[in-house]
Amino acid sequence: MTSKLNLEKINLLNQAALNLRIDSIKATTASKSGHPTTCMAIADLMSVIFFDFIKYDINTPENPNNDRFILSVGHAAPIIYAAYKNLGVITEKELLTLRDFDSVLEGHPTPRFKYNEAATGSLGQGLGIAVGMAINAKHDKLDYKTYVIIGDGEAAEGSVWEAAELASHYKLDNLIAILNCNRLGQSGESIHGHDVNKFANKFEAFGFKVFIINGHDIQEIYNALSQAQKVQNQPVIIIAKTLKGSGLKEIENKNNYHGKPFKQEELNNIIKELENNFGLKYTEKINHTPYLPEKLNINNLNNNKNVNIKINLEQDINNQLFDKSEKLATRKAFGLALEALGQVNKNIFALDADVQNSTYTEYFAKKYPANFVQCFIAEQNMISVATGLQARGKIPFAATFGAFFTRAFDQIRMAGIGRNALRLCGSHCGVSIGQDGPSQMALEDIAMFRAIPESIVLLGQILTTAKL
Amino acid sequence: MTSKLNLEKINLLNQAALNLRIDSIKATTASKSGHPTTCMAIADLMSVIFFDFIKYDINTPENPNNDRFILSVGHAAPIIYAAYKNLGVITEKELLTLRDFDSVLEGHPTPRFKYNEAATGSLGQGLGIAVGMAINAKHDKLDYKTYVIIGDGEAAEGSVWEAAELASHYKLDNLIAILNCNRLGQSGESIHGHDVNKFANKFEAFGFKVFIINGHDIQEIYNALSQAQKVQNQPVIIIAKTLKGSGLKEIENKNNYHGKPFKQEELNNIIKELENNFGLKYTEKINHTPYLPEKLNINNLNNNKNVNIKINLEQDINNQLFDKSEKLATRKAFGLALEALGQVNKNIFALDADVQNSTYTEYFAKKYPANFVQCFIAEQNMISVATGLQARGKIPFAATFGAFFTRAFDQIRMAGIGRNALRLCGSHCGVSIGQDGPSQMALEDIAMFRAIPESIVLLGQILTTAKL
The missing domain is CATH 3.40.50.970 (Thiamin diphosphate (ThDP)-binding fold, Pyr/PP domains)
Structure with a gap:
């Protein structure tokens, strides 16, 4: 049903996953605050979404047929900016303005950065916003997909289940949610820890098509996203088991690293360790331009x-x-x-x-x-x-x-x-x-x-x- | 596992179910507003809870070991007052002050009526309040049970699932929720209609022991409540399929009867029809005093x-x-x-x-x-x-x-x-x-x-x- 990725593609996606980690770390170290370990947990997911699947007219973020992407776990905002840096949309210098008073790269996403689709950061709201966008696509007969990354901790918010119920009711098969099951919340283990089946049962009961994957396996992520494109009449959730701080052995999957940036003096060693673990060297950007969305019918545009x-x-x-x-x-x-x-x-x-x-x-x-x-x-x-x-x-x-x-x-x-x-x-x-x-x-x-x-x-x- | 109810008990519970319907109708007709059809949907459930199961020192509502009862569907408040009228706590005259400006029998429950455990009426909050009471019982090693009736419509509120998750996390086997699946909301059919299995799947996924029953069959209600007492290490929900307006053939299970009291001039005919359908005559009260709760250890009392x-x-x-x-x-x-x-x-x-x-x-x-x-x-x-x-x-x-x-x-x-x-x-x-x-x-x-x-x-x- 899904194809084996070729080596070139795997290399590119691994390279992106490495770069996204390092750029998230660099940005949060520069701003002396932020949540690098959450970014690292979703780096592989972000790599496959942004550097393969997403269809996006990068020069025209207002294109109504662009795929939409919502980061419901808003505290992982740096990885969005890292993604756009690796796509060549912003420079490294801009990336390092993260959280500066006059920077549009806020600590939690807002549409002041025009590639952000919504303000998030108060947890549990991204899925509902994504439902609104998916309903819009159905209404306007646009074929864009709406991707949304939600957290395991935030799935305790009832609003997530309100959104899940409505997504299922309206048969939003153009909605692809990804649950980052990284076990750890801010102050301790989340309610289900790494028990991905608990989440799977819940979302199945709420009418979702569920895929369970290792969120650090590029091929598994690719397979799930491929299959998600073909699901009909129900929304999709990909439940990804991940490790907070993934890539750095001494901190990954450990408590007490939520919202803690690395120190400037640690940076070189951390980058080296990540490069060693990936067997790759950090690069300035990734040689990839997102696929363009389908051309629009002019009638659709008028609707907007x-x-x-x-x-x-x-x-x-x-x-x-x-x-x-x-x-x-x-x-x-x-x-x-x-x-x-x-x-x-x-x-x-x-x-x-x-x-x-x-x-x-x-x-x-x-x-x-x-x-x-x-x-x-x-x-x-x-x-x-x-x-x-x-x-x-x-x-x-x-x-x-x-x-x-x-x-x-x-x-x-x-x-x-x-x-x-x-x-x-x-x-x-x-x-x-x-x-x-x-x-x-x-x-x-x-x-x-x-x-x-x-x-x-x-x-x-x-x-x-x-x-x- | 459960015993067959004897005829005397069945008669008493049917009598209570009839009286609760008629008293709810009388009260809402007197106040010219309120929700009699919701009361009728839960009348049989209320009968078995209040006139058999609940352990309650009726003269001492502040007794810390009384079973607790929360009506999360607060708009069905009249049936609480009807229950206490049939237990001899309030008079018919008092019942008919429902919704009067200076009456403690408010349109939605508040603790101004001292037998009400909590203010409800904004939907989706009763289960969480019940969780708090059940946690209290565990903490104080009290053996009271907390009963809560929730609605199918209100189960769309995310707060219900927040509460469900915590109830399961804390293994609250002293919590017995009853879901009134009466299909109809205020303005149309609820999201799952009469599909009780949808609710069952959800609550099972959230860690509940689920019983599905016909909410108008006294024996089935009795069986489920009996078994609920014995469940261990998880909360219970009894999903009761009911008919809004149950008892009156021309309105039951029909849309457009939410929150509509009957007219004074219809009252006699309605009471007659209900009596005919039950094969019983309305009585002033029910000859039943709730079983007393276990005696308290004085140390528990000091806690409070x-x-x-x-x-x-x-x-x-x-x-x-x-x-x-x-x-x-x-x-x-x-x-x-x-x-x-x-x-x-x-x-x-x-x-x-x-x-x-x-x-x-x-x-x-x-x-x-x-x-x-x-x-x-x-x-x-x-x-x-x-x-x-x-x-x-x-x-x-x-x-x-x-x-x-x-x-x-x-x-x-x-x-x-x-x-x-x-x-x-x-x-x-x-x-x-x-x-x-x-x-x-x-x-x-x-x-x-x-x-x-x-x-x-x-x-x-x-x-x-x-x-x-």
Whole structure:
């Protein structure tokens, strides 16, 4: 089913795996902080993804048909920058600005570095963002794949399972997750240690096609990624058993090396040891250009243009929606306005967490089912999916009871850091919503949203406000 | 393995199941809002739990060895009140105050009604609270069981899987979860519909002993609950296939009946139809008193006394902890103070989400391992477990990076509604934490915590503050 890699390819991928390790180490040593041992755990996986599989128009990161790559374990950010350095996109000098105050190479990924697809670093959010991107590909009939590396430690976050469930529900066979099972968290062993079968059982139960591999065996990684391309009607996860600090015998798979850069004076010896262990010499870059994605149908491209909603709303809908002499619940006004917006701009998406008949996103859902994402009762993932859609040019409106947005504060916060413009509409807010009681009533949500940089809070009290 | 119920017992449990349905309907009709059809789905389960299995000193709800019961699907609250009415704890008149402004019988459970163990109503939190209570029983060597009813819709919440994972990790064989698989959510079918095997596979993969039953067959419910008592070293879930609106043929298992009370004028006919379908007449109450729990060892009781921490801290530790001439990171001061507190009060617990070496709860963990709960990277569940522990008389300190408390805003909000006094210590906060970047830095957390009623926010800037 899969071919044996030829020696030349294996050499190139090993060379990349060595370079990625050394460049991650160099960058974190220069910045005197960061997580080199996590980078080393995923270096072989990154090598095969970036230096063989990924289809990416390297000169045009905004190409809508580029494969997407999300590093959910955001603290391994240096290895992304190392990959782009080895692809010739950034220089060594730039790489060594990692974590500098004015560098776009932040300690955890943000889209300030334009090859980063999303802000990550608060764990457990990458899979949900990837789900949003994979849904976008299905919607736009684009054939890009979305790759996402998640950690074993972060798989304790419930948001991972919210995302897994939705990926399976929407049969996202264009989503390829890789779980870096490196046994060790920050302060000790993760919940399943190196027991990859525990993870396999969970993801199988959640509807994934599972491959278990040695995450340091180039051929095994290649085989799994090859087979992953062919899976149909279900998402894929490759569970890779890895060693934290892989490549340096005295630290690999040992506790107490999380988030600890090497010292400047150790650097030469470490590089030598890695070179010896690989039987290769470190090189400045790798002689590989990613394969180009399929050419786009011009209709797909049109789907992705950004539109100023407000102007269109005023031009096209104007005041025809509501009878101003009638009283109308603000949430109903919102539902009607959203439905009308669907006509104006086909990039608008509505996302629901099983309350569409309360927030009245059901109007939009009925009229534009292809642009409606039912996220079920999983508000965290609803925000991450919205973030993924927005990153791919869509205009997501996510709605639930205002109170339940508190469930997704961290995801909303991260979308703020990623500068993803989300439209979040919370209903049932105010000083009292009556008989349902405080658990269903939002008031704290204003404090939450106002704390997000660049947020705009609109309180729909009167018809005209709610309409906008 | 299980005995056949005798006719008398079956009659009593059927009578209770009928009464619980009718009383839930009466209460929601009186309040003109609420969720009678969800109550009807779980009426048979509630009957067997409350009128046979539960061991509860009904005159002493504060008895530490009472079995605990958490209704995670908080919108079915009326059936709890109906159960206590049928046990003779409240009158019909009181039952009909459901959802009145000054009634303790709130639309979603809060401990204002003293038989409610926790505030629920924001979905997906009950299992985590139950885990906290089950951990408490193990810690105090109490033999009470913790029962929790969760919904199929709410099982989409990631927090459910965070709790499931921890329950399995701590081998909580004193935890009995019941999943009400009634197919329908609020606005449509839940993600797995009536496919109980999907849920079974998931919970098995998460380490649970699973029983699948017809949730309307008294004997099957009895058998599963009997066997659940005997399971060892793993938590139990009983997956019950049920019908929303069970008992009324024209509405059961049909969409669009979520959260819709019956009209006053329909009431007589509905009661008649239910009586006909059961072949029984509605009665005022059920002639059953719950079995008493085992008598307590006096040492266990002492464990549960409440202590004023502050006074003890000042008396016993005074100023001996720190050398005031030395600079000390506030988080280290916190870690030292928490360790010292462990000596003062054995009810103090510390909870961590795999950052104990950053927040310095590791000092406490090393000295008091039995009072330390490693929650892994699952902040939502860390708060729910703390809530469960606090409800059972413990004094939980949960600590992580301040930024990551945003992950648990909804759980923190619900603990506020439940008036559970939690001590939450967030590190790495302020205007900048330096190179790790904004994803790791808390600033929004102040807005969040200040919005919680009765919260007290202390900002540890100087040694003395951090120490307290």
